[in-house]
Structures are given as C-alpha cells and as structure tokens.
Amino acid sequence: MNRVFGCKKFGRLSSEQADRTLSDSEDRFLSKHRAVCPSCRKAEVTTTCALNMLRMATLEPEVEPMFEDRVLRRLKVQQVRESLNYWSPALIGASIACAVVFVTLRIASAPVQTQRANLPSGEARRENYSRTAPKLELDHAPVLR
Amino acid sequence: MSYALGAEAAAQERTWVSRCRMGDENALGCLIARHRNRLIRTATNLLRDRHEAEDVAQEAFLKAFREIAKLRDDRAFSGYLYRICVRLCMDRLRLKRAELVEFDSAQPHCGGHVENRVVIEKLLGQLPAELRTTLVLREMEQLSYEEVAEVMQVPIGTVRSRLHTARERFRKLWIEAVGE
Numbered sequence: 001m002n003r004v005f006g007c008k009k010f011g012r013l014s015s016e017q018a019d020r021t022l023s024d025s026e027d028r029f030l031s032k033h034r035a036v037c038p039s040c041r042k043a044e045v046t047t048t049c050a051l052n053m054l055r056m057a058t059l060e061p062e063v064e065p066m067f068e069d070r071v072l073r074r075l076k077v078q079q080v081r082e083s084l085n086y087w088s089p090a091l092i093g094a095s096i097a098c099a100v101v102f103v104t105l106r107i108a109s110a111p112v113q114t115q116r117a118n119l120p121s122g123e124a125r126r127e128n129y130s131r132t133a134p135k136l137e138l139d140h141a142p143v144l145r
Numbered sequence: 146m147s148y149a150l151g152a153e154a155a156a157q158e159r160t161w162v163s164r165c166r167m168g169d170e171n172a173l174g175c176l177i178a179r180h181r182n183r184l185i186r187t188a189t190n191l192l193r194d195r196h197e198a199e200d201v202a203q204e205a206f207l208k209a210f211r212e213i214a215k216l217r218d219d220r221a222f223s224g225y226l227y228r229i230c231v232r233l234c235m236d237r238l239r240l241k242r243a244e245l246v247e248f249d250s251a252q253p254h255c256g257g258h259v260e261n262r263v264v265i266e267k268l269l270g271q272l273p274a275e276l277r278t279t280l281v282l283r284e285m286e287q288l289s290y291e292e293v294a295e296v297m298q299v300p301i302g303t304v305r306s307r308l309h310t311a312r313e314r315f316r317k318l319w320i321e322a323v324g325e
Contacts, residue, residue, distance in 0.1 A: 015309045019283070019290060047312060050319035051284055057265035058285045061185035062195055068177045071206045072170065078207055 006033050010040045014047070154179075159219040166214055177206055180223065184230045190285045191234040191278060193266045201237065205230035224295065231278065231296050238274035268318045276311035283308055 010033045013026050022030070034041050064070075158179070164172035184205055188198035209226045216222060269277050275297075282288045282296065283304075293308075294301045 011313065012309055015312050016305070019308075043316065046320060047316045050316050051312065053261055053319070054265055054280070054284050054315065057262045059186070059189045059193070059195070059262075061182050061189055061198075063181055063185055064199065067181055067199070067203075068174050071177050071203050072173060074203060074207055075173070075210055078211070082211075 007037060007040050010034075010037065011043070014040070014044050018051075155220060155223075158222060162213065162216070162219040162222045165210065173210065176222075180206075180226055184226070187227070187282075187286055188230055188234050190281050191231070192237060193269065197237065201230060201233045204233055208233075228296050228298070231282070235274045235278055238277060241270075264322055268315060268322060271318055272311060272314060276307055276314065279304060279307040280311040280315060 006029070010030065013022060013030055016022070017030070034044070158176070161172040161175050165176065181202060184202040185195075185198050188201045188205075189195055192198050192201065205226060208229050209222070213222070216225060269281070272280065278297065279293060282293045283290075288296065290301050290304050290308075294304045297304070299307075
C-alpha cells in the first residue's frame with residue numbers, strides 16, 4: 001500500500017491522542033492525513049480494535065480469604081530467620097568458646113595418674129636378665145704399625 | 146485507576162505505617178487489607194497467572210514491611226509498595242522466555258471472551274518485559290504517564306516512546322494472530 005508523507009507523525013499522534021488532548025493543529029493534521037492515507041487509516045482502526053481487546057482482557061483479582069494471615073505468618077518466619085542469621089556467627093563463636101573452656105577445665109580437674117612403680121611407697125626392683133660375658137677376640141685385633 | 150490515595154486515607158495510612166514501625170500487627174493487617182486487591186490485580190494482569198500474582202503480592206508486602214523502618218516519608222508507602230510489586234513482576238517476566246506462538250490464520254478468532262483472553266496472553270507473552278509492563282499499566286491499570294514513569298522509575302519521555310512502540314508491536318502481533 002502507498003504511504004504518504006507524515007505517516008510516522010500520524011502514528012505517533014494517533015497513539016498519543018488516547019493519552020492527552022491534542023492541539024488544534026495536531027488534530028487538523030490527523031484529519032487531513034486520515035483522508036488521504038488509507039494505510040494509516042487502516043492501522044488506526046486495527047490499533048483501536050487491538051487495544052479494546054486488550055482492555056477487555058483485564059483480569060479481576062481473586063483474593064484468597066487467608067491472604068493476610070499468610071503474609072503475617074511469612075513475615076514472622078522471615079523475622080525469626082533474619083534474627084537467626086544475625087546472631088548465628090555470635091552463637092557459633094560462643095559455643096566454640098564454651099567447648100574450649102569445658103575441655104580445658106576437664107583436663108585441669110582430672111587427677112594425675114602416676115605409674116604405681118613410681119609412687120614413693122612403691123618397691124624398687126631391678127630387672128634380672130642374663131648377661132653374657134664379652135669375648136675377647138685378640139686374634140682379630142687390628143695390628144698397629 | 147490511580148494508586149494515589151485521598152487525603153483522609155493518606156492520613157490513616159500514615160498512622161498505620163508509624164504503628165507498623167513499632168511492631169503493631171493490627172496495623173500490618175490494615176495495610177495488607179487496603180492494598181492487597183490492587184497489588185494482586187496489577188500482578189495478575191502483568192503475569193497473567195493468578196497464583197503467581199498472589200505470590201508476588203505476598204513477596205512485595207514482605208519486602209516493604211522489612212524496609213519500612215528505612216522509609217523516610219510515611220506518605221510514600223503506597224507508591225513504594227506498588228513499585229516493589231511491579232519490579233518483582235518485571236523480574237519474573239524477564240526470567241520467562243518469550244513464547245513464540247504460531248497462529249493459525251485460517252481459523253477465525255472472532256470467538257468468545259475466553260478465547261480472546263488466551264490470544265491476548267499469547268501476544269503479551271511476545272512483548273519484552275518493559276514494553277509489556279508499560280502497556281499493561283497504561284491500558285489495563287489506567288495509570289497516567291507520570292504514574293507509570295514513577296512506578297518504572299524512568300523519564301516520562303521514555304514512557305511515551307515505550308508506549309508508542311508497545312502499541313505498534315501489539316497491533317502487528319494482533320494482525321498476525323487474527324489475520325487481516
């Protein structure tokens with residue numbers, strides 16, 4: 001289809017006329033262009049039709065009856081989770097410190113276990129094992145020069 | 146449909162917001178009850194899915210209440226909440242892949258209301274998130290240019306050009322779908 005001068009301007013003004021009041025000169029331009037350009041005329045009709053269909057397809061909200069309760073419950077869960085996230089490094093640090101203190105105290109308070117043999121009242125003993133007398137091997141002695 | 150409140154409602158909302166800051170659960174409930182319909186409606190029209198829309202509305206409330214202490218102006222709560230909701234919807238739309246649907250032009254599409262809705266959903270699915278959001282906020286939610294610009298945090302000129310592009314693309318997709 002043949003397009004004439006000003007089709008772009010017509011498209012822009014045609015779109016804007018739904019949103020604002022056009023000036024007289026803009027209105028005149030639209031009327032003149034509409035009269036001479038069948039392509040723009042058709043485009044305008046199709047746009048109007050398409051946008052009407054779009055407006056007709058508007059969906060109305062269906063709010064669930066417990067919506068508020070669900071939001072409030074989620075809000076509480078979120079607050080608990082956030083406070084846990086905030087305090088968790090401190091809690092972990094504190095529990096590690098507690099564990100260290102506990103282990104240290106436990107080690108310090110445990111009685112010292114000494115071997116019975118080392119006790120003062122213990123009996124001193126000497127291990128008896130067979131000893132063989134050293135052998136002198138003079139024949140193999142190195143000769144000193 | 147504007148998201149701005151009347152003077153009396155705004156004053157009441159300011160009270161609720163300040164009570165919310167002090168942890169008043171009743172005030173939270175009042176704020177939810179006031180804004181839930183509008184949020185769910187907008188989210189439903191943007192996402193075209195009622196369950197997802199409710200989920201987004203809940204998320205928006207949670208996010209707004211979490212940040213309520215940081216809100217400088219109590220009067221701004223309504224717009225702040227709406228902006229969060231629209232932004233969450235846009236994030237979800239960006240994650241969804243554009244559905245490329247081939248329409249059977251030989252089949253007449255002059256059918257009923259439900260069929261029209263299905264076609265519209267498929268057409269909207271092919272628009273980028275920014276264009277789709279601008280179109281829906283203007284045509285379905287009937288927000289003004291200024292309100293759309295504030296919600297999307299873009300200049301009015303950008304809204305104007307996006308709206309023009311969105312209408313043009315929607316028209317072309319519509320022609321492809323229903324035939325000449």
